Amino acid sequence: MTVLVRSETMTDPQLPTWLTPPPEGFYAEDLDHFPDLPAHTELLDGSLVFVNPQASFHSLTITVLELGLRRHAPSGFRVRREMSVVLGPRQRPEPDLIVINADADLGLNVTAYQPADVLLAIEVVSPDSTTRERKPQLYAAAEIPHFWRVEQKDGRPTVYVYELDPATRSYALMGIHHDKLHLSSPFEIDIDLTEAERL
Structure with missing residues (x-):
């Protein structure tokens, strides 16, 4: 990066x-x-x-998560890949995936979303990512309720699931998931993380 x-x-x-x-x-x-x-x-x-060129792990992991989220997202939400979020006048990161409120989807010319429209932000981190520690803090300060950090461990994705504590405006770790991602929040989710190996 x-x-x-x-x-x-x-x-x-x-x-x-x-x-x-x-x-x-x-x-x-x-x-x-x-x-x-x-x-x-x-x-x-x-x-x-x-961003430096991404490894195959990065692309395949995003695809698995995107497809899984699209299958499970309720009708009031949309999944968007590699779209930026304006967190402030000089802050516009681009999460790998976001889940947004459906009413924020204003058509094909949208280039960025507002944090109030984002339910979940996901970052698949790379070894050279100099900003991976900074971006979650920015998402939390903007009150995005859910954040997932995904890292490669033994060739497979490991998903760290965080939820916003509104009192502190910081994320609390809710779980670490290796082969299966089974959650009830922010909605019912069941994703086989090993699927990337078969794509």
Whole structure:
């Protein structure tokens, strides 16, 4: 993961405008207006974060979770893959998966959602992820009720399930799941995590 920090040193007019950050950093809405911005660019604390190429584990795990959530999500919710969430003026991370309220789905031109629309955020972390500790704190501060962190262990996904404690605005670990993800919250979920091995 590469972070483009705030700087005034890059002034070559031949370079894209997003390579010359203003002194105060970028704003969440800026990401919608930069031409040729690399896919899946995030904004954290006003700095652009570029994602390294993802391993097959990352892609397959997201697919298994996405399909499972789509099967189990009640009609009032939608599952979205790799869509950003505006958590503040200079915070626009892109979770790997989110579950949103159906009424927040405003059509095909939506580029980001608001935290009040998000029921669950999921991050499949990579070994090089410099922001994996920071992003859950941002999701909790924005009061997203549920968060899952997924890591690779012995070649298989391990899902750490968190729920927001509204009194502290921080996440509490509710369980660690290895081969099966069987939950009753935020809704009834039953996902075979070993399915990635058969895709």
